[in-house]
Amino acid sequence: MNEFISICVELSVGLFALLLLTKVMGRASLSESTPFDFISMIVVGDFVSDAIYDPQTHVFKVIFTILFWGILIYLIDIITLKYHQSRGFFESQPALIINKGQIDREIMKKNRVDMNHLQMLLRDRDIFSLREIEFAILEPNGKISVLRKSEYEQTKRKDLKLANQAVSLPITLISDGTIIEKNLRLIGKTEAWLIDELKRHSVDEPDQIMVAEWRNEDGLFIQRIRS
Known part of the structure; x- marks a missing residue:
């Protein structure tokens, strides 16, 4: 007892x-x-x-x-x-992981952040497309702070009395140079189609791409691996 x-x-x-x-x-x-x-x-x-x-x-x-x-x-x-x-x-330092719209791959490697993790952090900030970002800082607490490009600043359409538009979820087609085939099938596209689209952007091989995503409203967005 x-x-x-x-x-x-x-x-x-x-x-x-x-x-x-x-x-x-x-x-x-x-x-x-x-x-x-x-x-x-x-x-x-x-x-x-x-x-x-x-x-x-x-x-x-x-x-x-x-x-x-x-x-x-x-x-x-x-x-x-x-x-x-x-x-x-004693404390971790903030890391500029996206600078002027460009992902810094070396900073990502240094902080052990891959593309999937980065996209998850951005979705947590209600950002579903990398094309919207001008600057992104990885904070010591593991979260991310984002400054959007001016054209993607959050102004409500009803404030401007604009008609509603359809919104689709961006689909990642290439991540760290690797084609994600299941996502291609999800949007009804083939690998041959993707290769042709890359050539239109003067890209010879998928392994030259850091990330490529598709959105119905404005098509394919790509970002090369910086040499």
């Missing part, structure tokens, strides 16, 4: 101590975790769980563990606020 009471006390203390620690870390860490914040919370959670289920560990060790770790995090926050140069070590 005493063992169960001890577990309940340690769990309660651990819970409130972790809540206090998240308050100290600030709202930014709660809303958008950086890799450093993520690692910090995993380490603290692991410390607390080990302390709670180790019969040799007293509740004061739980408090000490969280308190000491919280002090370390607080000190690091102060260092990064006062000394700008230290941020590169």
